[in-house]
Amino acid sequence: MNRIFTDLRNMVRRNRVRLVCIGVVVTLLIIFLWPNMVISIRPGELGVLYSRFFGGTVLDRTYEEGIRVIQPWDIMYVYDVRVQEETQNIDVLTVDGLTINVQVSLRHQIIRDRLPTLHQNIGPNYRNKIVIPIMTSAVRQTISGYRPNDLYSTARQELQDQMLVDAIEEMGRIPIMIHGFVVKSITLPEVLRKAIEDKLVAEQNYLRYNYLLLEATQEAKRKAIEGQGIQLYQELVNKNMTPNFLRHEGIRATRDLAASPNAKIVVVGGRDGLPLILNTESQAAPASSSAPADGTEPAPAATAKAPAKSVPESEASTKAASQAAPQAAQQEASQGTPPASSAPEGIGLRAPDESIMDYIKRLDKTLLNPPQVQTPKQ
Structure with missing residues (x-):
């Protein structure tokens, strides 16, 4: 054993320069061939191997993401198999022969299982060879059937759907999946x-x-x-609109005022004991059916309401009534007779010790059950 080691040591010493040269050459070769031997496939990518000496393109296998070591004379082609978008500005003619500019985007993706076939038949430059020409053809074929005003207003979604159908038909058996067309802008002449x-x-x-x-x-x-x-x-x-109806409404309004919890000031001073705002004295009392005691002609009863549209007459009657009221009051005061009340028979003035609620109940009862007036016989 010692003899073998001794022989090897002697051989290395004799060929030291030659071994150093061989090591340097091998190291340089590894450094030079490393990119072709060690392939890094990133996420979303897929590799296709081309074997130079063993049948060319490997059609039954694809290489997933990760580190792959191959022979230095073989070639690994890496494809992006995620959804990609291709955007182009295309000048097209409408049905009227007008040139417009359309900016469209096509979303497409390689079918993973058929990637080796795509590589063998088309190659890595499939975008310029297949995708862009098909997109341009679909856009021109679709827009050539529309008028400019249709493109500018309401046909956007219809355009996109028709372009997608035309592109899928033209793609045919090519292993590229088209996800959709998007018309980004349509530029017409100014x-x-x-x-x-x-x-x-x-x-x-x-x-x-x-x-x-x-x-x-x-x-x-x-x-x-x-x-x-x-x-x-x-x-x-x-x-x-009769006097009795107006009095009944006044009584009801007075009752509502009395029942309200809010603070209020009510001025009651009419002949019927009602609030001044609800006083019915402005309405003329109905004519009495009995003749005067002195045998004179009875005065005609005043009309209960003035004409609706005769403003001067209503103003004149109001002025006459205001002038006649003081004279009548003075005449009655001189004769010593109490003022006549326009209330129906049975309704007197409120006594000083009578509460408002009792007086209202008495008025309401008298109005609901008025006494029968006997007319004198002729």
Whole structure:
């Protein structure tokens, strides 16, 4: 054993220079061939091996992500198999022969199982050989059937769907999956774009004016119906506006005021003991059916309501009544007679020791059950 080691040591000493040269050459070869021998496949990528001396492209196997060591004379082709997007600006002609610029994007992806076939038939430059020409052809074929105003307004989604169908048909048996077309922008000539915008604005203004006319017509109908309702309401109210009804409404309003918990000041000073704002003295009392005791002609009863539209007459009657009231009061005071009350028979003034609630109940009971007035026989 010692003899063998001794022989090896002697041989190394004799060939020291030669062994150093061989080591340097091998090291340089490894450094030079390392990129071709050790292949790093990153996430989302797939490798296809080309064997130079053993049948060419390996069709039944693909190499997943990771570190792969191959023969230095073989070649590993790495493809990105994730979804990719290709964007192009394409000049196309419309059905009218007008040139427009369309910016579109195509999303595509390599079918993983058929990557070796794609590499063998098309190669790594499949984007320029297949994807871009098919995208350009689909865009031109689709837009050639549309007018410029359709492209500018409402046909965007229809365009994208039709481009996708045309691209899938042209792709055929090529192992590339197309996920979709996206039309990012359509650029028309400035003159045509301005004309289309003016046309759309005019159409919207036309629709707006039609809506305003319809709204005005409906508003006129509404006001006419409202006026008829107000007129009918006024006729019914004027027909039933009797002194007893007004007194009943005044009693009900006074009762609501008395029952309210809020602080209030109510001025009660009319002949019927009602609040001044609800006083019915402005309404003329109905004519008495009995003749005067002195045998004179009875005065005609004043009308309960003034004409609805005669403003001067109502003002004149109000002024005359205001002038006649003091004279009548002075005459009655000189004669020593108490002032006459316009309340129905059985309703007196409120006694000093009578509460408001008791007085209201008495008024309500008397109005609901008025006494029968006997007319004198002729």
